[in-house]
Amino acid sequence: MTDLDLLATFLEIYRSGSITAAATRRGITQPAVSGQLARLEKSLGEPLFVRGSRGVTATPRADELARRVGPHVDQLRTALDPAPALDGTVRIGGAAEFMTARGLPALAPLTQRGIRFEITLGLANDLLTALRSGQLDIVLSAVRPGAGLTVTPLTDEEFLLVGPPLLARTVDQALLAEDPARALEHLPLVAYSDELPIIRRYWRSEFGKRPKNPTAVVVPDLRALLAAVIAGAGVSALPRYLVESALTAGAVELLHRPEVPPLNTLYLATRTSTTHVVVNAVVAHLKSRDWGVL
Known part of the structure; x- marks a missing residue:
């Protein structure tokens, strides 16, 4: 550096x-x-x-x-930027939450080189289908893409189990150390969908079982999940990059501290046949960034 x-x-x-x-x-x-x-x-x-x-x-x-x-x-x-000016449009797909917090700020400097971006927000599988059909040039995916695409691991998302301070106070700390799933099972969940995709993965990874908790709110937007948690509706597992400010402000608290934080890899995917100069410049830019663990 x-x-x-x-x-x-x-x-x-x-x-x-x-x-x-x-x-x-x-x-x-x-x-x-x-x-x-x-x-x-x-x-x-x-x-x-x-x-x-x-x-x-x-x-x-x-x-x-x-x-x-x-x-x-x-x-x-x-x-000191030796990169030449570029002219063209690049169509990128990604999750709304990641693109808002990290993706768009990372891409913004490329607009000064003449690149125009068309951003599509949505679910990973839908975006990968659009990539294969030629509707998108690049997808930033939290789901590992299948065959037929060029795939590069970009960074890792770290997930934290958080809740509002009042609910955090109801957790028996002695029981949490002995049987965390049982200590937490009275807490209502704020989930992305009825299938509890992120929460279920956290429970299985850390506790070896599915959650038995009641579900209080279902909303398909991680930013809305955080807002519901802050408001006191329940608890949720969310990426660190999204909750860090709320943790610092004391609006939410960590409910569980795993020895090894659960991670989910974020992938950069393109069509294998891509030769477009502007697309390749964006790919190189994204790969060169120091993303750290999100």
Whole structure:
């Protein structure tokens, strides 16, 4: 990682007043942004921000640094990009939640090179069918694509079991350590569908059984699931990138801490016959990013 990367991350934090917002704008994880900031502060020998419940506040040293380096970093990031201009449209499919939080911020810099994007949001199997039929050029899929496509593992989603603080207080901690499924089975679930796809996978992975919990809410949108959890409707298993801000704010709490966090791989899929220069440029851009664990 170059010093330019550290300064670019610093400027995003400074301008947005939030580590979470900076992560979204940079297209990387919040822990990665925090790590970059820590490296820069260590190099300078003093803190640049004061952390608070509503974000970060710049120190006088940060104000000075932003004034000195801001215009130059902006110019250098453009000048040092050797990539030629491109002209064309790329059709990309992905889950609405991932594309909103991570996918679109990662793709945004390519628009400055002349690429136009048409984004289709939907379920993985439907998007992969559209890819095979030629309606899409690239799919970012949480389901491993089958034969006939070129597939690259892109990153891993880490799933957390979270609930509102009031419900978290009802969990018997002694029983949780001994028999977690039983300790949690009184909690109502907020689920993506009646089949409980994400929750069922979490229960089987961590507890070796299906959940016996009642279902309170079913809604096919992970962002809506988080909103329902925050409002107190129940508990759910959700990707870290989606719940991290709510955890930091105390709006939700972890209900279970597995020794090895359950992960789900996100894949980048294209048609094997793809030779389009612009599509290949987008694929290369996505593969080169440091996504970390989401």
